[in-house]
Amino acid sequence: MGDPLLLQRSVEVDDPRAPWVRELLTDMLDTMRAADGAGLAAPQIGVSSRIVIFGVDSNPRYPQAPEVPFTVLINPELTWLDQEMEEGWEGCLSVPGMRGLVPRYTRLRYRGVDAEGQAIDRSVDGFHARVVQHEVDHLDGMLYPMRIRDLRHFGYHEVLFPGQPDVDD
Ligand code: NI
Numbered sequence: 001m002g003d004p005l006l007l008q009r010s011v012e013v014d015d016p017r018a019p020w021v022r023e024l025l026t027d028m029l030d031t032m033r034a035a036d037g038a039g040l041a042a043p044q045i046g047v048s049s050r051i052v053i054f055g056v057d058s059n060p061r062y063p064q065a066p067e068v069p070f071t072v073l074i075n076p077e078l079t080w081l082d083q084e085m086e087e088g089w090e091g092c093l094s095v096p097g098m099r100g101l102v103p104r105y106t107r108l109r110y111r112g113v114d115a116e117g118q119a120i121d122r123s124v125d126g127f128h129a130r131v132v133q134h135e136v137d138h139l140d141g142m143l144y145p146m147r148i149r150d151l152r153h154f155g156y157h158e159v160l161f162p163g164q165p166d167v168d169d
Helices: 019-034 126-139
Strands: 039-041 051-056 068-080 085-090 098-105 107-113 119-125 154-156
Touching: 019 039, 019 051, 039 126, 051 126, 068 126, 085 126, 098 126, 107 126, 119 126
Parallel strands: none
Antiparallel strands: 039 051, 051 068, 068 107, 085 098, 098 154, 107 119
């Protein structure tokens, strides 16, 4: 947090199958796995391109969270399915050690392409929808603390959730 790259709009990817994209995705996956994260966006490792990855099977950070299929999403577009929002706790690899209570749309449709250039078109809700919104925010220069409505609900993980694993995404 503080890097200008995290505060600007990232650039569309012309060729999702380009070798540089494949290399970047390998680095992103390594970074996400090392942090036990639920997702990662390219600007978080210094590349201002519209690429995110996410996925959750068994994550120590979210023991109650439902599974989210591992997804490479390039040039994403989000559409809210209605106006309902819900609050949930988030963390971020770019804001290490912190957690905040963030409002997100409950239901959304996301579209984009994968690393093979194949279309992705999914309608999701709940935690899956939250993860997608958090990651796509990174492509638009938004970090989750900027969305917290009440900054009393922003703090150190070890204080808010004593005894729980301290990892970031
Ligand atoms: Ni993040």
